[in-house]
Amino acid sequence: MSRTVSSWILSSARSSIVLQGKGRWYSICIPNRNKIKWKLVFSKTCLYPTGSCSLDSTFSLPKAFRHTSTEEEHFSFQLSPAQINDILRAGELSHKTLHLNGKSANSVLRFESNQLASNRPMEDRRSAATCLQTAGMMFGVFDGHAGAACAQAVSERLLHYIAVSLMPRQSLEEIELAVEAMKPVRPILQWHRHPNDVEYQEISSQYFENLRVYWQHLLDLDAEPGFSLEEAMICAFKRLDSDISLEVQAPQESELMRNVALQVAFSGATACVAHIDGVHLHVANTGDCRAVLGVHEEDGTWSTLPLTRDHNACDEFEIRRLKREHPRSEEKTLFVNDRLLGILMPSRAFGDVQLKWSKELQHSILENSCDVEALNIYQYVPPNYHTPPYLTAEPEVTYHKLRGKDKFLVIASDGLWEMLSNEKVVKLVAGHLTELNVQKPPLTFKKPVNLGYMHNLLLQRKSKGLASLDQNIATHLIRHAIGSNEYGEVDPEKLAAMLTLPEDLARMYRDDITVTVVYFNSETIEDYYRNH
Numbered sequence: 001m002s003r004t005v006s007s008w009i010l011s012s013a014r015s016s017i018v019l020q021g022k023g024r025w026y027s028i029c030i031p032n033r034n035k036i037k038w039k040l041v042f043s044k045t046c047l048y049p050t051g052s053c054s055l056d057s058t059f060s061l062p063k064a065f066r067h068t069s070t071e072e073e074h075f076s077f078q079l080s081p082a083q084i085n086d087i088l089r090a091g092e093l094s095h096k097t098l099h100l101n102g103k104s105a106n107s108v109l110r111f112e113s114n115q116l117a118s119n120r121p122m123e124d125r126r127s128a129a130t131c132l133q134t135a136g137m138m139f140g141v142f143d144g145h146a147g148a149a150c151a152q153a154v155s156e157r158l159l160h161y162i163a164v165s166l167m168p169r170q171s172l173e174e175i176e177l178a179v180e181a182m183k184p185v186r187p188i189l190q191w192h193r194h195p196n197d198v199e200y201q202e203i204s205s206q207y208f209e210n211l212r213v214y215w216q217h218l219l220d221l222d223a224e225p226g227f228s229l230e231e232a233m234i235c236a237f238k239r240l241d242s243d244i245s246l247e248v249q250a251p252q253e254s255e256l257m258r259n260v261a262l263q264v265a266f267s268g269a270t271a272c273v274a275h276i277d278g279v280h281l282h283v284a285n286t287g288d289c290r291a292v293l294g295v296h297e298e299d300g301t302w303s304t305l306p307l308t309r310d311h312n313a314c315d316e317f318e319i320r321r322l323k324r325e326h327p328r329s330e331e332k333t334l335f336v337n338d339r340l341l342g343i344l345m346p347s348r349a350f351g352d353v354q355l356k357w358s359k360e361l362q363h364s365i366l367e368n369s370c371d372v373e374a375l376n377i378y379q380y381v382p383p384n385y386h387t388p389p390y391l392t393a394e395p396e397v398t399y400h401k402l403r404g405k406d407k408f409l410v411i412a413s414d415g416l417w418e419m420l421s422n423e424k425v426v427k428l429v430a431g432h433l434t435e436l437n438v439q440k441p442p443l444t445f446k447k448p449v450n451l452g453y454m455h456n457l458l459l460q461r462k463s464k465g466l467a468s469l470d471q472n473i474a475t476h477l478i479r480h481a482i483g484s485n486e487y488g489e490v491d492p493e494k495l496a497a498m499l500t501l502p503e504d505l506a507r508m509y510r511d512d513i514t515v516t517v518v519y520f521n522s523e524t525i526e527d528y529y530r531n532h
Contacts, residue, residue, distance in 0.1 A: 079496040087499050088479055091115040092472045093194040095128065097137070097521075107278050107402060107524050108137050111192075113516040114474035116415075116482070118506045123148045124413050124514040125155035125269075126197075129189040134166045136277030138189075141289050141514050143270045143413040145344070147376060149263035150351035154240065154271055156199060157207055161240050162275065163188045164215050165232035172215050179212060203257050210243050229275060230397040233284040237271070241350050241393035248353070248365060259375055262365075266377045268344070268352035271395070272308060272411050276518070279402040279528050281409070283307045284395035287346035290417050293400065294408040294426040302430045304422045305406075307398045310414075311348040313338040318347045326387050333384035340390060341382040348392055354380065356389035404526040407433070409518040412477075415511035419481035424488075429517060432476050435469060474515040482510055 079087075096110040113126055123144035130137050138159050144151030164172070167188075178185045227235060248265040252258040270287020283291045285308040293305040311318050313335040322334050336342030344355060354362055359381050366372055366379050400406075410425055420428070470476040480488075483495030501509060 079499060081492070084492075084495060084499060088116065088475050089114070089470075089472065091194060091196065092475055093126075093128075093192070094472060095192045097130075106137070107521055107528075108276055109519045109521040111139065111516060111518045112472045112474050113194075113514075114472055114478055115514045116478050116512070118415070118510050118512045119148075120503055121148050122512050123151055124415070124512040125151040126514050126516060127155045127159050127273075128192040128516065129159050129163075130192070131163050131166070131188070132190055133171050133186065133188055134163060136275050136280075138162065138273060138275050139409075139411055139516050139518055140271060140273040141411045141413050141516060142272075143287065143289055143415075143512070143514070145268050145270075145349075146352075147263060147267035149260065150244070150265075150267040151269035152198070153207075153244065153260075153264045154269050154350050156204075157211070158236060158240055158271060158273065159189060160211055161214065161236035162233055162273065164211060164218070165227055165236045166229065167215075169219065172219050175215065176212075176219065203260055206247075206253075206257055210247065214239055214243075229277075229280070229282050230399065233273065233275065233282060233397050234395060237284060237286060237350075237393050237395045244351055245353055245356065249361075258369070262369060262372065262377055263375055265351055265353045268349040270311075270346050270349050270413075271393075273395075274409060274411055274518070276402075276409075279525055281307075281400045281402055282397055283400075283411075284397045285309075285311070286348040286350065286393050286395040287311050288414045288417075289412065290414070290422075291398075291409060291411045292422045292425060293406055294410065294429055295403075296405050296407050296430070298405070302426055304426045305400070306422055307400060307409075309396070310346075311396070312346050313340065315347075322347065322390070326390070330384065330386060334390070341384065343382050344391070348394065350393045352391050355382075355391040358388060359385065402520060402525050404522050404529070406520055406525070407522070408520060410477075410515065411518070412515040413511070413513060415513035416477060416481050416515055418511060419484075419513075420477070424480075425477060428477055428480055429473055432469075432473050433519075473517045477515050477517075478513050481513060 091114045093113040094110065097106045097108050111128060113128065115122065115124055115126065117124075125142040125144065125148070127140040127142070128138070140155065140159060142151040142155045142158075167175075175185055175188075244261075244265055248261040252261060270289050272283065272285045272287075272289035272291055274291060275282045275284075285291065288310040289308070290310065291307040293307055295303045295305055297303055309315055309317070313319065319335065322340075323331055326334060334341065339345055340347050341355065344352065357365075362379060362381070366377070369377075372378070408429055410429060412425075416425070470479060479490055479495065482498040483490040483492070485491040485494060498510060
C-alpha cells in the first residue's frame with residue numbers, strides 16, 4: 001500500500017456518508033458539520049455489567065498502536081516491524097499432542113491458533129479441548145455479532161454439551177451421583193486455552209446447573225442414549241440454543257446473571273466445531289465460519305477439500321430451505337440485500353432471539369427488564385416479520401474418514417475467508433509447512449554434547465532464516481490476509497496501515513479474524529489402515 005493509498009483510506013473515511021460494511025449489523029454514518037456521528041441500529045459492542053469479566057483485553061489491538069478515530073489530527077500508519085509482530089502474535093496458541101511415553105499416539109499431531117481483533121471488544125471466540133471421558137479432541141471457532149456475549153457463552157458451553165451427548169449412561173450416572181453427594185466431579189474436558197481467553201466465572205455455576213439438567217434428561221430416556229456422533233453434535237447445538245433462549249425467560253438469582261442472559265440471547269454467534277477421534281473427523285457448522293482440509297496428493301500437489309458450506313443468502317440450499325419453512329407470500333422478503341429479512345448475513349446462528357421469538361415474547365421480556373439500553377439491547381422488529389422463527393442453530397454435520405494424505409484442517413471465522421480463498425489458505429499452510437521442514441533440519445548430536453556445540457547448531461538454524469518466519473501458522477495466515485498486495489506478497493506498509501486503522505474505520509476493511517490449524521499425524525493414520 002503506497003502512501004497515496006494510505007491517505008486515500010483516511011480521507012475517504014473522513015468524508016464518507018454511508019458505511020455498509022462487511023459486518024452483520026448495519027451502522028449508518030450521518031455527516032454533522034464538524035464531526036461524524038454514528039447511529040447504531042444494532043450495537044456492535046457489549047457492555048458487561050459491573051462484576052463480570054471484561055472482554056476489552058481479549059486480543060484487541062493495544063491502544064498505543066491503534067487510533068480511536070479518523071478525526072485525530074496527528075494520524076499515522078507507521079509501525080515498526082517489531083510492533084507489527086507484537087500485535088500479530090499476541091493471541092498465539094499452540095499445543096502438541098503427546099502420549100505419556102513421549103510418542104505421538106493421536107491422529108492430531110498438534111494445533112496452532114491465533115486471533116486478531118477488528119471490533120472492540122473482539123466478537124470472535126475459539127475453543128480447543130481433549131475429551132477425558134470419551135475419545136477424541138474438539139476444536140471450535142465462534143463468530144459473534146451484535147456484541148461478544150453469545151460467542152463467549154457458546155465457546156464456553158458447546159463442547160461440554162457435545163461431550164455429555166457422547167457419554168455412556170454409566171458415566172452420566174456416576175457424574176449425577178457425585179453431584180448429588182456433593183463430591184468432586186471428574187472433569188469432562190481438558191481445555192487448551194490462551195492465558196487471555198476469558199470466562200464468565202461469575203455465572204459458571206448457572207451454566208453447570210443447566211448442563212446437569214441436560215444430562216438428567218439423557219438419563220431419563222428409557223434406553224442408552226446411543227447417539228451417533230452426528231446426532232450428538234446436532235442435539236448439543238440445538239439444546240444449547242434452546243437453553244440460551246430459556247435462560248433469559250426464567251427468573252435469575254441476581255441482576256448480573258439476568259443481564260448476561262439478556263446479552264447472550266439478544267446477540268448472536270455462528271459456530272464451526274470439529275471432533276477428531278482417530279481417523280474419524282466430524283465437522284458441525286452453523287453459519288458462515290468454515291472448515292477446509294489440506295490434502296497432499298501423490299503427485300506432490302496440494303488440493304483443497306471444503307468440509308462446510310456457508311449458510312447465508314448466497315447458498316441456494318439455504319434459500320430453498322427457508323422458502324420451504326415459510327409461506328409463499330414471504331418469498332420476496334426472506335432475503336433483502338443478501339441478508340435474512342434485510343438484517344442478518346448468516347442464515348443459521350445461536351442466540352439472535354429477535355429473529356426467533358414472537359413479537360409479543362420479545363416485548364414482554366424487554367419490558368420487564370432493567371435498563372436494556374445500558375446493555376446495548378434495543379427492541380427492533382424488522383419489516384415483514386410474520387412467521388418466526390426465521391433462524392436456527394441446527395448445524396450441518398460432515399463426516400470425513402482421514403487418509404494419510406490429509407495433512408491439516410483449517411477452521412476460521414469469515415474474517416479470514418473474506419480475504420483469502422480456500423485454495424490460497426491451503427497453499428499458504430502447505431508452503432509454510434514445507435519451509436519449516438527445509439529450514440528446521442533435525443538436530444544431530446555429536447558426542448560429547450556441550451553448550452558451545454548446541455549454541456553453534458542454533459546459530460546455523462537462525463542463519464538460514466528461520467527466525468524471520470512466523471512459527472505459528474495461524475499468524476502467518478492472518479499476516480497474509482490483511483497485508484497481501486495484488487501479487488500475493490505481504491506489503492509491510494499495507495500491513496501497518498491495516499493494523500492501525502481507527503476503530504470507526506477498521507470494520508470497513510477487515511473483520512475479526514480467528515484461525516485454528518490442526519495438523520494430522522500421518523503415521524498414526526496410516527497405522528490404522530495397516531491394522532484394519
